[in-house]
Structures are given as structure tokens and as C-alpha cells.
Amino acid sequence: MPPVLQTSAxxxxxKNGSRTPKIIADSLDLELRVGELVCxxxxxxxxxxxxxxxxxxxxxxxxxxxxxxxxxxxxxxxxDLASQVSVVLTSPISVGAMRVDELTAMGxxxxxxxxxxxxxxxxxxxxxxxxxxxxxxLQHRYVHTLSDGERQKVMIARAxxxxxxxxxxxxxxxxLDLPGRVxxxxxxxxxxxGHEKAVLTSTHDLDLALRHADRIWLMDEAGQILQGAxxxxxxxxxxxxxxxxxxxxxxxxxxTFDTQSGGLKPIxxxxxxxxxxxxxKALHRAGYKVEEAWTPGCKRVRVEDQGGAYxxxxxxxxxxxxxxxxxxLLQRLSA
Amino acid sequence: MTNSLKSKKGIKSNRLWLFGLFLxxxxxxxxxxxxxxxxxxxxxxxxxxxxxxxxxRESWEYIVRNSRLPRVLTAALAGIALSASGLQMQTxxxxxxADPFILGINSGASLGVALTILGTGFVGGLxxxxxxxxxxxxxxxxASAGAGAVLALILLVGRxxxxxxxxxxxxxxxxHATSAIVSILIYFSAPERxxxxxxxxxxxxSGVNWTQLKxxxxxxxxxxxxxxxxxxxxxxxxxxxDYARTMGLNVGLLRFVILLSASVLSGAVxxxxxxxxxxxxxxxxxxxxxxxxxxxxxxxxxIVVIGAAVSMAASLIAQLPGSQLMLPINVVTSLFxxxxxxxxxLKRKRGAASFxx
Numbered sequence: 001m002p003p004v005l006q007t008s009a010x011x012x013x014x015k016n017g018s019r020t021p022k023i024i025a026d027s028l029d030l031e032l033r034v035g036e037l038v039c040x041x042x043x044x045x046x047x048x049x050x051x052x053x054x055x056x057x058x059x060x061x062x063x064x065x066x067x068x069x070x071x072x073x074x075x076x077x078x079x080d081l082a083s084q085v086s087v088v089l090t091s092p093i094s095v096g097a098m099r100v101d102e103l104t105a106m107g108x109x110x111x112x113x114x115x116x117x118x119x120x121x122x123x124x125x126x127x128x129x130x131x132x133x134x135x136x137x138l139q140h141r142y143v144h145t146l147s148d149g150e151r152q153k154v155m156i157a158r159a160x161x162x163x164x165x166x167x168x169x170x171x172x173x174x175x176l177d178l179p180g181r182v183x184x185x186x187x188x189x190x191x192x193x194g195h196e197k198a199v200l201t202s203t204h205d206l207d208l209a210l211r212h213a214d215r216i217w218l219m220d221e222a223g224q225i226l227q228g229a230x231x232x233x234x235x236x237x238x239x240x241x242x243x244x245x246x247x248x249x250x251x252x253x254x255x256t257f258d259t260q261s262g263g264l265k266p267i268x269x270x271x272x273x274x275x276x277x278x279x280x281k282a283l284h285r286a287g288y289k290v291e292e293a294w295t296p297g298c299k300r301v302r303v304e305d306q307g308g309a310y311x312x313x314x315x316x317x318x319x320x321x322x323x324x325x326x327x328x329l330l331q332r333l334s335a
Numbered sequence: 336m337t338n339s340l341k342s343k344k345g346i347k348s349n350r351l352w353l354f355g356l357f358l359x360x361x362x363x364x365x366x367x368x369x370x371x372x373x374x375x376x377x378x379x380x381x382x383x384x385x386x387x388x389x390x391x392r393e394s395w396e397y398i399v400r401n402s403r404l405p406r407v408l409t410a411a412l413a414g415i416a417l418s419a420s421g422l423q424m425q426t427x428x429x430x431x432x433a434d435p436f437i438l439g440i441n442s443g444a445s446l447g448v449a450l451t452i453l454g455t456g457f458v459g460g461l462x463x464x465x466x467x468x469x470x471x472x473x474x475x476x477x478a479s480a481g482a483g484a485v486l487a488l489i490l491l492v493g494r495x496x497x498x499x500x501x502x503x504x505x506x507x508x509x510x511h512a513t514s515a516i517v518s519i520l521i522y523f524s525a526p527e528r529x530x531x532x533x534x535x536x537x538x539x540x541s542g543v544n545w546t547q548l549k550x551x552x553x554x555x556x557x558x559x560x561x562x563x564x565x566x567x568x569x570x571x572x573x574x575x576x577d578y579a580r581t582m583g584l585n586v587g588l589l590r591f592v593i594l595l596s597a598s599v600l601s602g603a604v605x606x607x608x609x610x611x612x613x614x615x616x617x618x619x620x621x622x623x624x625x626x627x628x629x630x631x632x633x634x635x636x637x638i639v640v641i642g643a644a645v646s647m648a649a650s651l652i653a654q655l656p657g658s659q660l661m662l663p664i665n666v667v668t669s670l671f672x673x674x675x676x677x678x679x680x681l682k683r684k685r686g687a688a689s690f691x692x
Contacts, residue, residue: 058577082583094429095573097629109571110583116567116632162582 002070004166004198005032005055011063012047012054012223021062024050025223028064032200034165037192039209039230040202042219042242048202049090049170051219055200056085056168069165082110086162088155088169092148100146100154101139104130107161126161132195133157133187149180156187160195167191169201173208181205185212206243210234210255218242268294271303275310279303282326286333301329350626350633357640361411364647368407369399371656402541407647409543409551413604414614414646416555418638419562420600421615422622423593426569426631428499435601435615438489438506438594440482442513444605445536447481448474452532453520474535475547475606482602485509486595493594494587499576537663538609540650547607554603561596566631569593573629613668614649617676618642624679645672 010028015021024047032038040048053059055066057073066073068084076084086107095103107129108122118126130136135153143151152172159167169188173181185208192199192214203209209216210230218226218233220242226233233239240250243257250257267288269280279301280290294300300315312323316332323329369381376395383391384399420435428437436442451474489506496502521529543551568589571579580586604611622637623629649667 056581058580078580078585079583082581085581087578087581089575089577091575093574093578095629097623097627098573102628102630106570106574106582109567112567114564114567116570 001034002067003031003033004069005030005200006067006070007031007055007064008067009064010054010061010066012050012059013062014050015060015062023062023223025219025225026063028223028225030217030225030227032166032198034196034198035193036214037189037199037201037212038215038217039213040200040217040219041204041206041209043221044204046219046221047223048219052087052168052170052200052202056087057081058087079110082162082164084164085166085168086159086164087167088152088159088172090170090174092151092175093143093155096142096144098143099139100135100141100143100157101126101130103143103154104139104157104161107158110162125163129157129161132191133160147180148175149177149183152176152180152184153187156184156191160191160197164197166198166200169199171202171204173203173205181208185209188212206239207256264289265299266291266295267299267301269301269303270294271301271305273305275303275305279312279326279329282330286330288333299333346627353625354636354640357637357644360644361640361647364644364651365407365411368410368647368651368654369403371651372398372403372654373657373659374398375657401544405543405545405548406540406650409540409548409608410646410650411643412548412552412555413540413608413611414618414642414644414649415639416558416600416604416642417611417615417646418618418622418642419559419635420597422619422631422634422638423562423565423569423597425616425619426572427590427593427597428503429573429575430503431620432616433503434612435597436510436605436610436612437503438598439485439509439513440489440598440601441605441610442510443481443483443485443488444478444602445481445517445610446513447477447479447484448535449517449520449532450481451477452535453517453524453528475550478606478609479602482598482605486598486602489594489598490591493590534663535609538611538665540608540653540664541661543607551603551607555600558596558600558603561592561599562635565589565592565596566635569631570629608664610665611668612665613672614642614646617668617672618645620676621645621679 007028007030011023011026013021013023040051042048050059054061068076105118105126108118108125109116111122112118130139133153133156135150135157138146138150143154146154156172173184176184188199188201189212191197213230215227216230216233218238226238234252234255240252243250265288267283268291269276269283271279283290291298302313304311304313312326312329314321314323314329321332323332366378366381370376370378376399380391380395381399384396417435424433424435424437425431492505493502496505521532568584571582571584576586601615618638618641622634622641626633626637628634649664652671653662653664653667655662
């Protein structure tokens with residue numbers, strides 16, 4: 001079976017009247033298969049949206065080839081294309097007085113005629129879609145009364161009702177709180193592996209992308225795209241290379257970004273478990289460099305676990321002190 | 336499941352009930368428009384004329400046949416056409432303030448009429464009497480020519496200006512330019528001609544005779560026929576052009592048909608009745624709010640009944656029943672309509688949200 005999406009030597013950008021076109025990325029060779037969730041990540045303004053708009057046919061390519069299920073994108077009639085690819089765009093829709101089921105039913109547009117007569121099958125698809133996405137309880141609510149997270153799920157339901165092979169989403173988690181983001185990414189992963197879709201989404205949530213994506217397309221400022229399993233990209237240093245900019249540091253151990261890579265003042269920390277991890281974070285923030293081994297003269301902190309409660313024993317400038325919480329410790333350190 | 340089904344059915348029967356109510360209002364206003372005016376004609380006699388019975392007083396028959404019947408039909412048609420045009424513009428531009436004239440259709444018509452009435456010397460004397468009588472074919476032709484020229488311009492520009500907002504601003508700029516030319520014409524014109532032009536610009540349903548009504552009806556029905564092809568496309572446009580495109584719609588064609596239908600509808604009204612404001616922007620909002628939906632499959636029939644009712648009510652009030660005086664339609668629609676819409680808007684708790692287009 002051919003991949004759902006395949007590009008070869010794809011050139012994307014903007015045609016600029018009669019002037020030379022603005023090229024954003026060149027010679028992109030990408031591939032996306034059913035069952036995969038691919039996260040497109042990269043710094044702001046590198047052209048993620050341009051790439052997504054180009055592969056969905058919203059914007060003309062500047063060169064190369066885009067194949068959808070083995071057939072050239074341009075060879076599709078609009079209606080056939082709509083039953084191959086569906087989208088969720090970045091900007092929230094602003095529509096009043098429309099119910100969730102009506103909005104989801106719009107996903108059936110490629111299958112209904114000029115007068116939009118919905119068959120029993122069409123309504124079945126809408127109903128199933130609402131259930132899969134988990135918004136069936138909201139189906140008679142008006143869209144403008146939903147929370148951002150609920151509305152985004154409904155937009156995903158609408159896209160899913162198109163029964164596409166490929167779903168393309170442009171920053172679907174942008175306006176959501178953390179639980180909302182996790183829910184949406186879980187859903188996308190579930191759609192990809194449980195419902196025979198290929199899902200391509202751009203996102204700024206690296207943590208979530210690392211956790212959920214089957215593969216990552218990492219786009220840099222030159223328009224190059226590095227592909228691979230998230231873990232491979234961490235191990236070969238690609239993440240660090242693209243995101244390490246002034247003051248931002250990608251920590252390959254935790255898979256997160258630190259605004260500071262620890263300070264310069266040395267401190268020795270001992271202890272174990274959860275309290276140790278969070279004490280280390282706090283010391284980092286306070287500008288300390290946590291040492292692996294103790295050297296004479298260095299400040300020293302020991303975390304004592306008293307079975308659920310903790311104490312922090314510190315030897316600072318030759319004095320021994322005990323603190324009931326991290327806040328007190330930090331205050332003493334900065335005094 | 337039973338619960339949700341029930342509520343769905345509830346909404347449906349509620350809508351049918353509302354629809355019936357407005358249909359009844361339309362019939363009632365139709366009769367009132369014929370019965371009331373400077374002379375009061377009893378219902379029995381009106382019925383007699385409508386059923387073409389013998390033995391109705393001749394003067395009454397004359398008034399009903401040649402004045403009130405064409406006027407009320409004009410009012411109904413104009414109300415429907417303006418509302419339909421306004422609905423399309425609001426949806427296409429996703430702007431709650433859009434009205435049928437947002438692209439300058441009325442500016443074009445105004446310019447045509449201004450050139451005819453105020454265009455002095457070489458044509459002026461010929462057309463002045465026509466203008467005073469409130470609209471023979473001359474004015475309608477002038478207005479149609481102006482509206483038609485703008486329509487052609489819009490369709491042409493709409494082919495290569497892809498951004499709706501740009502199109503909107505172009506229409507606005509065009510409106511400003513034409514009103515500047517009209518101002519120049521007014522500045523250099525004789526007072527009686529300026530008066531004739533003002534009369535036209537106030538709007539009136541009274542100057543339309545049967546022949547004109549037939550032409551107007553045919554054009555408006557053609558515009559409405561186009562609109563009947565559009566509910567799906569208009570619904571898709573509620574989500575924006577990008578979504579519409581990814582749902583398999585031909586957005587270029589869709590936009591062309593919308594512009595054509597909306598311009599033909601508003602152009603026909605302006606040509607025969609003058610620029611009539613307010614109805615086109617208010618009725619779509621009323622329909623959305625009363626029927627609690629943005630779905631054009633429901634909104635289109637809704638604006639037909641509401642548009643006709645609102646316009647006929649305005650026409651009735653404009654007659655100032657019982658007096659010999661008559662108000663311009665624009666005065667009535669704005670003066671009586673604005674507070675009404677404000678009331679409907681504020682009465683609903685979620686008014687602001689559901690007024691999103």
C-alpha cells in the first residue's frame with residue numbers, strides 16, 4: 001500500500017506576483033503512513049503552517065511532487081481530495097448559534113449533494129464520530145457555549161466525520177490548558193493507531209510531542225526537516241541543535257527545556273527520591289550548579305525523608321542548619 | 336438518547352410554530368396595508384376586489400388595484416430581497432455589520448440617479464418631471480445602470496482579489512468616491528433638483544407601478560432562485576474559506592454566485608425603490624436570534640417571512656394611516672426598527688454570542 005502522503009523534492013513558499021517567489025523550504029522528501037501520528041515541530045516562523053497548507057492543497061506548491069495515496073495532489077477533484085484529507089486550522093472559528101451535531105455534520109459535505117441531504121449513513125457516521133471523540137454528550141449544545149478544549153474536540157470530530165485517510169492539524173493545542181493538551185494529543189494518537197488514520201499535527205508542546213508522536217518532523221530555520229522517532233532525535237542531538245538558542249537549553253535527560261542550565265555557584269546535594277529531584281530543580285532556579293561529588297569548602301544540602309515528610313539539612317559556610325521546606329532553604333541561601 | 340431526541344424534536348416543532356406565526360403576520364400585514372392609508376377601506380370591500388367580485392365602489396377598487404396592491408407587493412418583495420442579500424453578505428464577509436450595500440451597489444445606483452436628476456443642462460429638463468413623480472422607468476433605468484456597473488466591477492474584481500476583507504474595503508472606498516461625485520453634483524445643482532434627488536434617496540414603495548413591479552419581481556425571483564442553490568455553501572463559509580475549500584467546495588464559484596445573487600437582489604430594489612437601509616442588516620440578525628440558528632437551510636425561509644413582514648410593517652407605518660401625510664421608508668425602518676432590534680438583542684441572554692455570523 002502506498003504511503004498516505006509522500007512528497008519528493010517538494011518546494012514550498014509564496015508566489016509573490018511577478019517577482020521571484022519567496023521560498024520557505026526546498027527539496028523536502030517526506031512520508032506519512034496510516035497508523036502514524038507525526039508531530040511537526042520547530043521554532044516559530046520556520047514555515048510549519050506553510051508546509052501543512054501546501055500538503056492539504058490550500059496553497060500551491062512551488063515545485064516538486066505531493067502524492068496522496070499514490071496519486072498526485074493536483075489530480076484530485078476538490079470533492080475527492082476532501083475525502084482523503086481533512087484539517088483543523090489554528091484560528092478558532094467564530095460561529096454563533098450552531099449546535100455541535102450541526103457543526104460535525106458539516107464534515108459530511110464531501111459526500112452530500114448540492115442541497116446537502118444527509119442520508120441515514122451520514123448521520124451514523126456523525127454519531128460514531130461524536131462518540132469516538134468523546135463529545136456525544138455535548139451534541140445539542142451550541143458551539144459558542146463550549147470551553148476551548150471542548151470546541152477543539154468538536155473541530156476534530158468535524159474533521160474525522162470527513163472519513164479522511166489523512167488528518168492535518170495546525171497547532172490544535174495552542175489555546176488549551178495542560179490537561180486539555182494531553183487529552184487532545186491522546187485522542188490524536190488514538191485516532192492514528194486505533195482508527196486507521198495518518199495524523200500530521202504541528203505543535204509547540206515538545207513534551208507532549210516526545211511522549212505521543214510515533215515520528216517527529218523537526219523543521220529548522222533553513223527549512224530543513226529532520227525526521228525520526230522522537231527518541232532518536234534526542235539521542236543524535238537534533239533537538240539540542242535546533243532549539244538551543246540564547247538562554248534556552250534542551251535537557252536530554254528529562255526531555256524538557258530549561259531556561260537556565262544551572263548557575264555557576266557549586267553546591268553538593270544528597271538524598272533520594274522525589275524530594276531530591278525537586279530540590280535540584282529549585283537549586284537550579286536559584287542559580288546553583290549541583291555537583292556530583294562533594295569537595296571540601298563546598299556548600300552541602302542533604303534531604304531527609306521522614307516517611308512522607310521531609311527535612312533539609314544544610315551545611316553552609318561551616319554552620320549546620322535544618323529547614324522545614326524548600327522555600328526556607330532558598331531564602332537562607334539567598335540571604 | 337431519548338432525551339436528546341426529544342430536545343431535537345422540540346426545537347423542530349418550535350421552529351415550525353414560529354414560522355407559522357410569521358406567515359400569519361405576513362398575511363395580516365398584507366391585508367392591513369390594503370385596508371389602511373389615507374382612506375380606510377373595509378375588509379369586506381378589499382376581499383371583494385381581491386376576489387374580483389362585482390359591486391365594489393369604483394374609487395376603492397381603483398385605489399386597491401393601482402396603488403395599494405402594487406405597493407404592498409413591492410414592500411414584500413423588497414423586504415425579502417434586501418434581507419436575502421444582507422444575509423449573504425454577512426455570511427460571506429463573516430461580518431455582522433455587512434449589509435446589501437456594503438460593496439457599493441447603492442452607491443452605483445445613487446450615482447446613476449444623481450447623474451440623471453442633477454446632471455443638469457443637457458438631460459436635466461427632460462428627467463425632472465419623472466423624478467418628481469417618484470420614479471418612472473427613467474430613474475429605475477438610471478439606477479439599474481449604476482447598480483449594474485458596480486455589480487460588473489465587483490464580479491470582475493472578485494475574480495482576482497481573493498481576500499474578502501480587501502474586497503470589502505474596496506467596496507467601501509468605491510462608496511466614498513461615488514458619494515463624493517454625488518456631493519459635487521448636489522453642490523452645483525438647483526434646489527428643486529436637489530429636492531428630487533433627496534426624495535429618491537429617502538426610499539419609497541409607492542412609486543412602483545404594475546409594469547415595473549413585474550420587472551422587479553422577475554429579477555428578484557431570479558436572485559432568490561440562485562440563493563436556493565447556496566445554503567450548503569453559505570454554511571461552509573461560516574467556518575471560513577479555508578475550511579470550505581477542504582470540505583470539497585469550489586470557493587471561487589461559490590463566491591461568484593453569492594456576489595451575483597446578492598447584488599442582483601439589492602440592485603433590483605434600489606433601482607425601483609431607492610436605497611432602503613436597515614432591513615438588510617437587521618432582518619438576518621432577527622432571523623438568527625429568533626430561530627436560534629446559523630444554519631442557512633433554516634435561515635433562508637426564515638428571512639423570507641421575517642423580511643416580508645418587517646418591510647410591510649414599515650410600509651404600513653409610513654402611510655400614517657388616517658392622515659394625508661406619508662413618511663419616507665428609510666425614516667420608518669431606522670426610527671422604529673432600531674429600537675426593536677436593540678430590544679430583541681438585549682432580551683436574549685446569550686445575544687452577543689449568537690449574533691456572531
